[in-house]
Amino acid sequence: MPDARPLRSVLYIPGSRPRALEKARGLPVDAIIFDLEDAVAADEKVAARATLAAALAEGGYGARMKIVRINGLDTPWGAEDAQAVRDMGVDAVLLPKVSAPADLDALAALTGDVPLWAMMETPLGMLNAPQIAAHRLLQGMVMGTNDLAKELQTRFRPDREPLMVGLGLCLLAAKAHGCAIIDGVYNAFKDTAGLEIECTQGRDMGFDGKTLIHPAQIDTANTAFSPSEDEIDLARRQIAAFEEVEASGQGVAVVDGRIVENLHTVTARETLAKAGAIASMMEG
Known part of the structure; x- marks a missing residue:
């Protein structure tokens, strides 16, 4: 039987913002992605690493799954992020733009036995999804639908038809290898009706939950991905x-x-x- 640990709502929190890190301790989310990548400006990345380490050391996040998204290993910050996360006591480290199992090997060389999660957001990542999902340390995949849409040069459609091949390939790979898989974000955070439609679509497809960019989205995701x-x-x-x-x-x-x-x-x-x-x- 698959792991029943809830992952209905997975909220991105900037690792550079102490107030957001504090507020997250009281939010009804199943998991938090503490972000050192897209949500942190270049001149704040080093300081964000220390800010996040202090918040995690303080604790208070309860049963919520704690995931840290680092910068890519091809950036000036990625390797030091990985080395720092190894000692933060988190549940997993999330690597952006995973395109092949070798990307995860390079991360594991820095993080040891810390469980890995992969951002699936490149065309090559879609094509290599089965091999990525089979990696010995991989426990979860997160769909990076914004980056994937950019790479595919798609137009936005409420039904997400241009993304369906990629979503489906990753979903099949995750299910085949027993990984968690989380749907991409819904950008219009004030559009509750649109979010509900997309959450329902993702749940019907078989995703475990939804990545979120704003606390206002939490209740909708929790409801959609809970058994009625x-x-x-x-x-x-x-x-x-x-x-x-x-x-x-x-x-x-x-x-x-x-x-x-x-x-x-x-x-x-x-x-x-x-x-x-x-x-x-x-x-x-």
Whole structure:
């Protein structure tokens, strides 16, 4: 069964802003990406590294997954970022623009056994997604849809059709190798209706959650990527019905006019496990 740890909402927080780092301790997010890359100006990058290290040492982030996005290893800051993150006690280090497994090898040479996450945002990354997902230290992928759209020279469409091939390739690779996979950001942070549509699309595709750029987006993502009450109720009834027919020597049940086989109960148990993990996090 896949890890039921919730990753519904994954919020980017600039590593250079103490007030944002403090506020994040009280936000109802499942994971935080502490960003040393795009959200930090060039002349602030060295100071941001120290600011973030101090905030993480202070703690207070609870059960939230702590991920640090470093600068690329081809930049003046990437190697020192990686070496610093190794000692920050985080759950994972996120490398931007991963295009091949060798990129992760280069990072692992600096970070040791710290779990790795990969930003998937280049055409070559899409084509190499299976090999990237198979890396021994990789535990998650994050879709960098803004950079991918730039590289592909696409036009913006609410249905994201120009990005579907890339999204699908990464999704298949992540599922094949047991990695978490998080959908890209929705840029119009005041457009709740548009965010809800895109979250629903991502959830329907199979993404574990959504990367977010503003706290106002958290509730929408949490709702979209949580099992609904109807889904929880159906899961319980499917399990009960199947166990009943199985006890009588049969292999197929019927719930709400639909066939229920063993594979459906596997999905149902995953749904209940995810709901339980979400409830535990909220209680914590």
